Amino acid sequence: MKIYINQDEIDFSFENEKTLGDIYHxxxxxxxxxxxxxxxxHLDGQEIQxxxxxxxxxxxxxxxxxxxxxALTLSQLKVQNLETLLSYTEMFIQSLKEGNIKLLxxxxxxxxxxxxxxxLLLDDNNQAIKNHMANLLQSNGFLPEKERDEQNVxxxxxxxxxxxxxxxxxxxxxxxxxxxxxxxxxxxxxxxxQMEEVSLMLQTGxxxxxxxxxxxxxxxxQKLLRVYTNIPENQIEQNQKxxxxxxxxxxxxxxxxxxxxxxxxxxxxxxxxMEYEIMPRMEAFPRFFDSILKGD
Numbered sequence: 001m002k003i004y005i006n007q008d009e010i011d012f013s014f015e016n017e018k019t020l021g022d023i024y025h026x027x028x029x030x031x032x033x034x035x036x037x038x039x040x041x042h043l044d045g046q047e048i049q050x051x052x053x054x055x056x057x058x059x060x061x062x063x064x065x066x067x068x069x070x071a072l073t074l075s076q077l078k079v080q081n082l083e084t085l086l087s088y089t090e091m092f093i094q095s096l097k098e099g100n101i102k103l104l105x106x107x108x109x110x111x112x113x114x115x116x117x118x119x120l121l122l123d124d125n126n127q128a129i130k131n132h133m134a135n136l137l138q139s140n141g142f143l144p145e146k147e148r149d150e151q152n153v154x155x156x157x158x159x160x161x162x163x164x165x166x167x168x169x170x171x172x173x174x175x176x177x178x179x180x181x182x183x184x185x186x187x188x189x190x191x192x193x194q195m196e197e198v199s200l201m202l203q204t205g206x207x208x209x210x211x212x213x214x215x216x217x218x219x220x221x222q223k224l225l226r227v228y229t230n231i232p233e234n235q236i237e238q239n240q241k242x243x244x245x246x247x248x249x250x251x252x253x254x255x256x257x258x259x260x261x262x263x264x265x266x267x268x269x270x271x272x273x274m275e276y277e278i279m280p281r282m283e284a285f286p287r288f289f290d291s292i293l294k295g296d
Contacts, residue, residue: 001061003027004068021057023067024050031071039077040070075174075230082121082171088114089164096157108142122170123226126259129166133159173227181227188220192282199271207267214262214270217278218255225252247281254278 003012005027012030017023020043028038041048044065048056072080088107095104115133118124136159137143140152172180194213201210225248236244254277261269 001063002066004066005031005071007068018060019057020048020059020061021053023061024053024057027069035073036071037074037077038069038071039080040068042068078121079171079174081117082167082174085114085117085121086164086167086171089160089167092160093157093164096153096160108137111137111143122166123222129163133163169223170226173223174230177227177230181224181231184220184224184227188217188224188282189285191217191220195274195282196279199275202267202271210267210270211262214258214274218258221251221255251278251281254281 001014003010003023012027014023014026017026024038024041031038038050041050043056088110091103092107094100095107115130118130118133119127122129124130134143136156140156141148142152142156169180191213195217198210198213201207201213228244228248254273258270258273258278261273
């Protein structure tokens with residue numbers, strides 16, 4: 001038997017494997033600690049549907065077969081799934097622009113499965129994206145299908161264009177974290193003078209302006225934290241890792257408190273968090289972030 005992973009033949013010693021399912025699980029157990037996940041399997045040139053193991057897991061083998069596995073890292077797998085999500089979004093946009101009702105209705109039938117991927121693929125942990133898109137579709141007569149005028153279509157089209165931009169941004173965070181992180185870092189640095197005024201804005205009735213700054217900062221810093229997880233380990237100095245981990249933990253806690261204060265419309269707590277928790281940490285913004293993201 002010959003075993004290939006990503007077209008490369010490997011020297012793998014089997015023990016008590018008796019079925020194709022046994023082989024699959026042995027290869028899977030070998031790959032998982034290395035950070036890989038099996039995405040495809042071909043037996044003698046025929047694709048095996050790994051999502052339907054009942055049809056193949058008990059199949060015996062003679063030992064003369066050739067089995068090809070495709071395996072991706074978790075990051076590669078996430079990018080692949082994001083590409084699928086982007087393809088769906090672009091088809092939705094196309095159906096709206098062309099007035100293709102059949103395609104649109106087919107896509108709407110699939111939407112419940114699509115929105116289920118937002119939390120994992122778009123890091124939509126608070127379901128802000130999911131809820132926004134669901135409300136957009138519902139209020140414009142798309143879920144369930146109702147009367148739609150031109151303005152309804154335009155509103156939903158704009159929403160899916162924005163969703164596509166979010167997906168592309170998440171993809172860049174993985175495929176080019178240094179570029180994505182550097183741009184985000186520079187934007188945060190440029191915002192510091194505005195952030196210093198937030199507490200005063202909240203005290204002088206400029207709540208809307210203050211809230212816009214808080215929301216923008218929260219989005220940017222969460223993006224920076226996501227980017228960090230995609231930066232290669234060898235690009236981070238060993239003596240910086242502990243300090244960086246502590247900084248991320250503190251900022252994550254504060255951002256959570258900030259989100260709760262925003263949800264409760266607690267302007268006093270918002271001002272205090274910005275003035276006494278966030279700004280002191282931003283003034284001492286770790287220098288290693290700059291060196292990591294600039295590639296120095």
